[in-house]
Amino acid sequence: MTEAKDAMNKGVYVEPSKTLYAEFMKSWLEDKGMNVRKSTFQSYTYYVNSHIVPALGHLEISKITPRDIQSFYNDVKSSGSLSSENLRKLHTIINDSLNKAQKWDMILRNPAALVDPPKVTKKEVEVWDEDDIKTFLDFAKNSRYYSVFLIALTTGMRRGEILGLRWKDIDEQNETLSVVQTMDMNGELNIGAKTSAGNRRISVDKNTLNQILRLKSMYKQELMANRPLYKNEHDLVIRTSVGTPLNPRNLNRIFYSLIKQSGVKRIRFHDLRHTHASLE
Known part of the structure; x- marks a missing residue:
């Protein structure tokens, strides 16, 4: 409330959007499809539909918290369903999408920016002699x-x-x-x-x-x-x-x-x- 009052006084108040994150991600993907390679778009679509939307899509975009995002990362890591590199890709997508939401005045700030990016554990390179x-x-x-x-x-x-x-x-x-x-x-x-x-x-x-x-x-x-x-x-x-x-x-x-x-x-x-x- 204090932040909202301060924002109103400064003339930068953003009305919290009630748009569901799943709905927002549909338009985000459509926009991305115009600017990335086909293979990259297919990769984004997979991560959004198979991982991000099932976990966070039910939340209103303005109500997503850093804790929600961190808990999602923790669940993915503990399940072992994705490698550390792919978990980092999830973070990249979430952070990019919420950055756009902030630019479009749908949220006051990007909660993903407050979450530490998942650490990538590089696999040891195997070679033949x-x-x-x-x-x-x-x-x-x-x-x-x-x-x-x-x-x-x-x-x-x-x-x-x-x-x-x-x-x-x-x-x-x-x-x-x-x-x-x-x-x-x-x-x-x-x-x-x-x-x-x-x-x-x-x-x-x-x-x-x-x-x-x-x-x-x-x-x-x-x-x-x-x-x-x-x-x-x-x-x-x-x-x-x-x-x-x-x-x-x-x-x-x-x-x-x-x-x-x-x-x-x-x-x-x-x-x-x-x-x-x-x-x-």
Whole structure:
């Protein structure tokens, strides 16, 4: 009451909004969809609908307290339903949405700004040694997607960059690969990396380049065999037997299956990038 009286005296009083947080988050998401990448928007939508709204959506936006937000974080952490990195993403979304509510004079101040951001506990990076690499690659040679793993280990390219690689991005004469298109976790192709630094040219060794070029003859045979079904609208270097893009989730399943069969230490696909860096 004292704060409200003081605000009225200063001419900055904000009428408390009775809008439910769930209702406000619908419009917040719509606005975000105009300014972020499709994959980022899909991520925001998931966190809002699966975590934030079920926990806080029933509250009037002007009645959300720092204690409400902190208790939500505590519940998520104790349940183990999300990693510390994803819990931090929840905070980022809540803080950003309530900042907008404050700018729009729906609340006097942002309660999330009074809550300490959840601490991110970084996982220890796992890498393969040279024996692990040799064992895995020897075993994976019979896999259709052997080239994907070889490219990752010899260039340090990310999964999305490899799956988005096109034939026109390969410079055979100068032995380079250009990163200009990526694939997100939903299998969507996006021109341009997340940052300008992501668009780059990468040197590739002769063995890896030759392995990539061998795919051309395989694809010609598959086109002949599967012509009625074959689709190649994106000029992709890595594709399925009917010419369609390879979904990242399917690649993950293949990768982990090969790891299990070969008996090497289990690591994430992204750790192939760290493995490459550790060998340089």
